[in-house]
Amino acid sequence: MTETKTRRRGERLEQAILDATWAELAEVGYTALTIEAVAKRAGTSKPVIYRRWQSRAHLVVSAWVRQQPQESGTPDLGSLRADLVWLFTRVADRMAGMMSETIAGVMADAFKHPEVQTLLRDRLDSAPLTGVIRHVVDNAVARGELRPVELPRMVLRLPLDLVRAVAVFYGPPVPDEMVESMVDDVYLPLLKGLALD
Amino acid sequence: MTETKTRRRGERLEQAILDATWAELAEVGYTALTIEAVAKRAGTSKPVIYRRWQSRAHLVVSAWVRQQPQESGTPDLGSLRADLVWLFTRVADRMAGMMSETIAGVMADAFKHPEVQTLLRDRLDSAPLTGVIRHVVDNAVARGELRPVELPRMVLRLPLDLVRAVAVFYGPPVPDEMVESMVDDVYLPLLKGLALD
DNA sequence: CCTTTAAGATACGTTGCGTTTCCTATCGAA
């Protein structure tokens, strides 16, 4: 038998579909992604997919969630600036990796599907990133580079918003000068300004 | 004659199409906007539209450009904070007016059409908004609220990026507390931090 | 072993795409 004419079910099948989705995403992007292509690539059929996900947006978000890497350790490179550059670079790289085209597409579709919007928002709000930011700032405080400062939500979400905005407008990858500008012209001055009180 | 069976050309026709586009946009949004519907509403036909614009994205950007209001005067409400709240609120309102759904949709489609991306970027980079920001800051400096400070590009684009991010993620309208948080937690501290040197 | 569940294949009607064809109103030059 060259063909494993097996019929998958449950978890195995689902994972195969999500893998196929991810592969399609990488190959043709979000806008051009079709359910039919995903079905074919996964070796299954449309109804199987529609039985599990309401829409392309739902499917893609599922695939994305599974792909999410867990947070790697936080840096301590000896200076606040160095840590911030590292952090922003990391965000920019990840953004380039899973195309901003996908993000833009999903965000657009999310208007049709409130649950997707919610899911996406929660996923990005509670991002492990905020933990890293806090950690980096704490280190700077410990080093005496910065006076103790509390970080409002809006400040915590800023890195992601900024990188996303630039990536979507200029297309990835985000150039190094832009990343440095985010740090030197925005985030560092902002932290210093917050620490004034 | 109840019917003006006239056949429009050139500028008149073009304007009618753009008006129809804008109306459709307001009614069904970007994602659901179809060229056929625009053609019908404008009382013309698809080929006429395709002769002028390559895609839905091009068409919508054209319509949007025509609709762009010219900048109203800059404020001077007596304090930097008040001016900034006014400014951010204005940005948020405009964002709510021409749906963030449209922005998200166009941005997503822009990946397929580099000229659209360029057009959009230029339009938003050179936004009259940056002039207003400079003016507001100058006034604060003149009042003695702030030491003289130069504003990097990244700082100038921040208001638009921030409001857009929030509008797209939470859906419009952007709540007042969010606007105030942008001013109190981000922009004001940032300006003060920049003015430290 | 026999029942239940759902995978996989196929086909369906629908919608909007972007294009082509054809006819004729409008415009500008002669």
Add this chain to the structure above:
DNA sequence: TTCGATAGGAAACGCAACGTATCTTAAAGG
């Protein structure tokens, strides 16, 4: 005023993907 070039309007096209319905049959479990 006439005539030829230009371009608007209407209709139809083939195509692609949508989302659904139908049917057969493999897998899972008691």
